[in-house]
Amino acid sequence: MSHTDAPPLQPAGPSKSGGDERLLHRSLARRLMGRPELGSVVGAAAVFLFFSIAAEPFLRASSLSTVLYASSTIGIMAVPVALLMIGGEFDLSAGVMVVSSALISSMFSYQMTANTWVGVGVSLLVTLAIGAFNGTLLTRTKLPSFIITLGTFFMLTGLNLGFTKLISGTVSTKTIADMEGFESARTLFASHLTLGSVDIQVTILWWLALVAVATWILLRTRVGNWIFAVGGNADAARAVGVPVTKTKIGLYMGVAFAAWVSGQHLLFSYDAIQSGDGVGNEFLYIIAAAVGGCLMTGGFGSAIGAAVGAFIFGMASKGIVYAQWNPDWYKFFLGAMLLLATLLNAWVRKRAEEKA
Secondary structure (H helix, E strand, C coil): CCCCCCCCCCCCCECCCCHHHCCCCCCCHHHHHHHCHHHHHHHHHHHHHHHHHCCCHCCCCHHHHHHHHHHHHHHHHHHHHHHHHHHHCCCCCCHEEEEEHHHHHHHHHHHHHCCHHHHHHHHHHHHHHHHHHHHHHHHHCCCCCCHHHHHHHHHHHHHHHHHHHHHHHEEEECCCCCCCHHHHHHHHHHHHEEECCCEEEEHHHHHHHHHHHHHHHHHCCCHHHHHHHHHCCHHHHHHCCCCCCHHHHHHHHHHHHHHHHHHHHHHHHHCCEEEECCHHHHHHHHHHHCCCCCCCCCCCCCHHHHHHHHHHHHHHHHHHHHCCCCCCCCHHHHHHHHHHHHHHHHHHHHHHHHHH
8 A cells, every 4th residue: 555545544543342542452372482592492392391201311400401402503503594594694614714824823833833813813803704794795795605615615615625735735633732821722612510410511602602792782772773774675774874885795704703612612622633524514404494493595594593593403313313313314304304494483473474
């Protein structure tokens, strides 16, 4: 309906139910139906209940800490990937970028015989530059993010293997465990806290911190409005003054920062890195975000939903082990969860729109 044939505005008054329309609020059910993470929360509860029954060790405190650790290794990356998806883009290089950041830290520290913190700092700068490269190339060329980041994926895969074999002579880096600064870096990226008989890995704290920051950005800042606007309709967002280019570059750099954190955890957990690791993990991050309610088309989703999606896969990966099933079924579970979550999210959003 155009503005010219819209009915005249009527003064607000009592509704048929006897209340003032201005004081009416949506019911709790309607508000919940409109939340992007609703489907993932329901799914997480179902998976938790299932493995609680199917696998007796699942409910032990030590088992739950293991589940949380597995969830955090996916969740650290799933959160910025979710923001990127809300902004309407993908990053297929995210998994390999994690390994690239670890390799840069390790090889730079070892070859330059420097303090490991020097390698960590160089890795941060280079990894952020990779993210900026993805975002800049995307905005300058207007090519789909699928093509841009697929190209980066193959380039990083080749560089990881090529440089590692060139410098180390093998497909893995040399150990840096005896270098200065290693223990302090391990404390930040790969330590654990002991609460009673339960070990809490530091990655869980990184994960929760990233979820909190991302949620604050999305819901409490102007940048969050820009992300939703860019993902909903980039041209319309640009027309009203949203800095589309800077927003997309910033989102890719956010993914790069999380890849750096994950890469340092990988390095300081094992003190050496295999150059071929990380391939395929980008799909785990995307699936976790999609299961958490992020639309593939952009403009809708939440960081909390992505965290819940990561928790689902953490429960599944360890629950299958505790139930003593063949772990080959895990990949089937990933695909099934992606399809079911996408269908559930579509149904929930349709119901929310009908009730709005």
